[in-house]
Each structure stands twice: as structure tokens, then as C-alpha cells.
Amino acid sequence: MTVLKEAITFCLNLLFLLFASHGIGQFVTTDSLLLKPGDTTHIIGILTSSLLHENTEHLIYNAIGLGGFYFFLIIEKELTRPIRASLLFIIISNLVVFFFGDPSYYYLGSSNLVYALAGFSIGSVVINKKYKLLIPLIFLGGLLINGMIMGNTGVSFISHYFGLILGIGYFILKEYIQPLKIA
Secondary structure (H helix, E strand, C coil): CCCHHHHHHHHHHHHHHHHHHHHHHHHCCHHHHHCCCCEEECCCCCHHHCCCCCCCHHHHHHHHHHHHHHHHHCCCCCCCCCHHHHHHHHHHHHHHHHHHCCCCCCCCCCHHHHHHHHHHHHHHHHHHHHHHHHHHHCCHHHHHHHHHHHCCCCCCCCCHHHHHHHHHHHHHHHHHHHHHHHC
């Protein structure tokens, strides 16, 4: 399979999964699938909350970010195992939220994954000089900045900030600890 075909196929499958899970979430009570810090009855949210979104606007913003970053990271051959990387990003960032997030909130959405991919892209631009990855960073920069600094009521930024740090850290591990073959 060519790299372009692989990138397009992965992105389309991801978008289908996001929109399908959002559609199901509109008709099924999903509170038990959300992440609620410290509440062991919501521990499944570590795996499921990144697929659920508050509303269609939230879903679309995350889908644009995920599609853009994954497409360019796969095309540039920086992320050769996107499913493995995604699961790692989701699980680790949601564990941080579970242990350190505000227990008065439910956490949902794939912003943690969007910011992890942004951090990974930043590492790739800075260290590997993969300047094509500046395209999604610049294009999506407004969305990223909006998600980080805007004072949206009820929005926690722990997933955003830790996702970004996790993405940069993951890139550094991938580049400098070759035997792990993690990306």
C-alpha cells in the first residue's frame, strides 16, 4: 500500500469511528463511559472518553485536528504505527486526568490526542527538520491556541497540556531510544 493510500485510509477510518461513536452517544446514555477523576465506576472512561464528544462542534474541531495531523505524520513517515501511538497517547493522558483531574467534572473528547499529535509534530519539525509538518501546525494553530487559552466555562485544560507534553516526550523517546521501536 502506498503511503498516500495508507494515510487516507487511516484518516477515513478514524473519522468514521469518531462520527459513529458520536452518533451512538446521542442515543445511548453514556455517562458511565465518560472519564471522572478518582471515580472507579468511570474507570472504563480511560479507554472510551476520547471517542465521545460534548456536541457536534466539539467533534468537528477534534476531527479536523486529528485528520490533519495524522495525514501529514503518516505521509512524512514520522508515525509508522499510528494505532499503537494513539492508544498509548489516549491511555497515558487519560490516566493522568483520572489521577490528577478535577473530580467535579466529566472529561470527554479527543483533544488529548490532537495535542499529543501536535507535540509529536513539533518534535519532528525541530529535530528532524520535517518542515511539511508545519502545514498542519500553522493551519490548525488557531484551533490549538483557542483550545489552550480561551476561557471556556467547564473546559479543563489538563488533557490539552498533558497531551502536548506527552506528544513531545513520545517523539523524543522514538528518536533517541531506537530499540523501543515505539512509533
